[in-house]
Amino acid sequence: MFQRIREWLSLKNYQYQVTTGIYMLEPWERTIFNATLVTILGMSVYSTYAYLPAYIYNVLAYFGYVEDS
DSSP states (O other): OHHHHHHHHHHHHHHHHHHHTGGGSOHHHHHHHHHHHHHHHHHHHHHHHHHHHHHHHHHHHHTTSSOOO
16 A cells, blocks of 8 residues: 555656656756745745735625625
C-alpha cells in the first residue's frame, strides 16, 4: 500500500515538473522557483481569506441585498 502511494506521489511530482517546465532547471533554480510559487500562493490564500468576506459584504450592501449598518 505504501509503495503504491509513493509511486502515485512520484508520478504527480513528475507531472508537475513536466507541466511547469522545471524539470530542466538546476536543483537550486527549482528550489527558488518552488519557494516563489509557494510564497505567492500563500499570500493569495491569506488575502482572499482576510479581505474577500468584507468585499463581498460591501458589494451586496451596494446592490441592496443586505442592509448596511
